[in-house]
Amino acid sequence: MPAERRGTTRRPRLGRRLAAAAVAAVAIGSAGAAPASATGPTLPLGSHGRWITDAEGRVFVTHGQNRVDKRPPYAPDGAGFDEADAAFLAAEGYNSVRLGVIWTAVEPQPGRYDDAYLARIERTVDLLHRHGIVSVLDFHQDMVNERYQGQGFPDWAAIDDGGLNLHFGFPNNQFLNPALLQAYDSFWSNRAGPGGVGLQDRYADAWRHVAARFRAVPGVAGYDLINEPWPGSTFLRCIGPSGCVAEDAQLHAFTQRVSRRIRTVDPRTPIWFEPYSTFNSVADTTMPPIGEPRAVLSFHAYCTAEGVTLAYDPSCEASDRTVFDRAERRSALDHVPAVLSEFGATNDLRTLDRIVRLADERMVGWQHWAYTGHDPTTQASGDAQSIVLDDHRPPTGDNVVGRKLEVLSRPYPQVVAGTPRGWSYERDARTFRAGWATARVGGGTFPAYARSEIAIPRRQYPAGYGVRALGAAVVSPPGAPVLELATCPGAGSVSVTVTRGGPSTGSCALPAPAPA
The missing domain is CATH 2.60.40.1180 (Golgi alpha-mannosidase II)
Known part of the structure; x- marks a missing residue:
């Protein structure tokens, strides 16, 4: 981006949503529909206690979507995401996107960064911003690397010592694949990789490079440090009732390391941090306080019972409330907001309705998983995650899952002066x-x-x-x-x-x- 565009200011208002009226009108089934026109929050976003705030001190609440591309080129525009998609999201009332940034695309070789890839991500951020939608950049991983049926880490950062690499799919490999568990162990111990540099140090440097590029890009609302971290070979301790203090301390040290590296180049973009993914279904965290004043707790809600059966289970009402209880306690401990940055991955309307009602009750913003499907690391089949089936076609007609949008596209207070x-x-x-x-x-x-x-x-x-x-x-x-x-x-x-x-x-x- 030219220097005159990047500038030093981060206080623009989100511009009027330049929705393509015809696309938006068809997408919502109303021929007379007009594009959205609100100004939205004044950037940059910050926080105070449990609330995300804008530059005027107003509370900002998000309803958003996840857009993470897990296959090369790991960028939305490579799969067809364009102006019509951004207009569609704005017309449906969404004001944020959790946007996947994949480490293997950022740093394909140790210490060598692909700025052409980041330019593609930046163009998507700019496109969304023009339509009144902010982006949370998400260093997304699931099961480390493609060799374990996952994605995220570069090949050179997956150190498994030649362990037995058994393939049982997602998420089963996290429990049953010795090579994958060793790769996680190598990462959490900051084991020396290529050039004798610790894997976490490489990861933190990659984040610093990304933050240096995006710190002055309007529309960036946060940096989600790592998606659904998994504790590795000692995962059973993190599922047990007494928790896993040593593993949580390890995750806390990682969060501190990456945050400090980001803060050397960007002192104010909120840092979104996640507990181990066991937090999102079965167990609490014992992580010490983060100590970062501009932070957001990023948590997910996936009921284990529904994950096993892939169908609605009434017992999940209590399970989800427990997850929200954990998030509230953690939010209070760190004096930071909490956002439900993933839920869904299903076509079951009762499941979706349960979660969005609970989020309203707890006054928590959310980001649904996912805008589109074709996900190699999911339990859901086919396009069960999607609200739009095919990115290469306009988000209209039979390419839109209207029955899900009836549940998800709902009124909410997005900016509150109070x-x-x-x-x-x-x-x-x-x-x-x-x-x-x-x-x-x-x-x-x-x-x-x-x-x-x-x-x-x-x-x-x-x-x-x-x-x-x-x-x-x-x-x-x-x-x-x-x-x-x-x-x-x-x-x-x-x-x-x-x-x-x-x-x-x-x-x-x-x-x-x-x-x-």
Whole structure:
């Protein structure tokens, strides 16, 4: 990117979503649909306590999708992701993408980085940003490397000492493949690799190289350090009730090492960290506090019972609540926000509905897995993960899984000038409710008429909607894809109800503009 584009500022507003109106209209089944037009958060994003915040101190909540390409060239544009896809995501109300960045593509040879690959990733970040969507760069791995039926690490970074390489598929190799377990052990011990340099040191240097490139790229909302880390040969200790203190200390040291390396070139982009993937289903973590003030807990929710049967299981309601409980405790320990950065990988609507309702109840943002399928490391079959079946075709008609979008594309408060108190959506009744205190998180106040935004996907309200706002003025036009509210002077709280049809009313009105 030319120097004049990269610059030093990170405070632009997300531009108006330049959705391709025809594509978006067909995608949501409404011939008269207009592209989204909200300004979104003011960048850069930061955090305060459990909340992600924008540069104005407003709370930012995300509903997003995962887009990770696990086969060469490991970049979305290589599989057909383009303007129509970004427009489609914006029209469906999504404001973030967890975007895969694959280590083997970043550093195909030790110490040699492929900047042409990173330029491709940057073009996708720019494309999404133009449509009001922020990107979390995700160093994604599953089972280390292709030789273990996985992906992520370069061949030279998979050191297994010639162990027995048994193939049982994903995720079974994590339990049954001795060579894979040794490769994990080599990585967690920072074993010396090519040139006598530790594997984690190479990994941290690769992250530093990526952060140096993206630190001034508008639209980058975070760095997810490693996807679903697995503890290696001692994994059974991490499944047991007493936890795995030594292994968690090892993961903590890795997180510290990579974070420090990133911070040498980028002091402010939030760092997203993950516990071992056992956290996402069966066991808590004993990791010490991260100690990084600009961080986000990135956790996943995949119920073991449904992972085994690949079908809905009512026992998973309790299991998922336990995962969210763990995330809340960990969020409080580190004084950082938590985001559900993966869930889904299924066509079962009851499973998806359970998770998004629980996330609303806990006021947690999320990113669904996944935008499209063709995933070599998954238990789901075929395109069971997808909301779009084929990237090489426009996201319209029978290429879109509309029944899943009916569950996932739902109203939510994406920017809040205040401290959220709760929100919910009754899909059968098409009724959304939200409320917040007008006090700024962490203390202080907003000026009168501070703006908040609620994403209202037209898929849920194809004939328009009515609004009843207490403590705020309704600013956006009728039927807008983003409901904009302005806090009334002196209001201590705001509550809003959105229903199918009817008038829109607020407690005040914006003052008339001063004469020219």
